[in-house]
Amino acid sequence: MSAKKVIIISTIIIIIAAVIVFFVFLNKQKPDPVSAQCAFACQSGQKTAFCDVELTLNDKTLATCYNLSTNSQYSSYNVQACPSISCTLSAQQAAHLADQTCITGLGGAWQTPINGMCPQTKITAVIQLTPSDQSPIAGQICCR
Numbered sequence: 001m002s003a004k005k006v007i008i009i010s011t012i013i014i015i016i017a018a019v020i021v022f023f024v025f026l027n028k029q030k031p032d033p034v035s036a037q038c039a040f041a042c043q044s045g046q047k048t049a050f051c052d053v054e055l056t057l058n059d060k061t062l063a064t065c066y067n068l069s070t071n072s073q074y075s076s077y078n079v080q081a082c083p084s085i086s087c088t089l090s091a092q093q094a095a096h097l098a099d100q101t102c103i104t105g106l107g108g109a110w111q112t113p114i115n116g117m118c119p120q121t122k123i124t125a126v127i128q129l130t131p132s133d134q135s136p137i138a139g140q141i142c143c144r
Contacts, residue, residue: 033077034055034057034065034068034077034079035077035078035079035080037055037065038050038055038065038068038069038079038080038082039079039080041053041065041082042065042080042082042084042085045084045085047085047087049065050064050065050066050082050085050087051064051065051066051085051087052064053065055068057074057077064087065079065082066082066087069081069082100133101131101132101133101142102129102131102133102135102142105131106129106131106142106144107144108129108131108142108143108144109142109143109144110135110136110137110140110141110142110143111126111140111141111142111143112137112139112140113128113139113140113141118141118143119143126143126144127143127144128141128142128143129142129143129144130142
């Protein structure tokens with residue numbers, strides 16, 4: 001009688017273990033497809049997510065939702081255009097993005113001047129630079 005109990009108990013343990021393995025390892029939830037992610041970004045008005053964030057596609061290439069919706073080579077992803085979001089930059093935005101001389105070209109930073117000069121630190125001398133771009137906040141100067 002005890003041998004039958006051992007067989008029954010071990011069979012139940014094996015079945016429970018199989019169910020746990022199935023739910024933990026084999027039944028993983030798959031992420032939303034790219035089209036669903038892009039639709040959510042559009043519907044929730046997330047311009048940055050739709051226009052600028054690059055998603056990794058099946059072949060490991062990167063593309064934004066905007067690229068996926070406007071480029072015919074990505075038509076298999078079924079990403080729809082988003083009429084409520086414009087990914088086109090204004091001339092001022094494009095110029096600002098194109099020219100980042102103070103930070104990237106000269107290694108400086110935009111600072112609020114003190115008495116018309118760059119704020120000084122006690123450790124190093126700070127000098128004012130002359131970049132070709134404009135400060136993001138009126139009145140700041142490029143310092144390094």
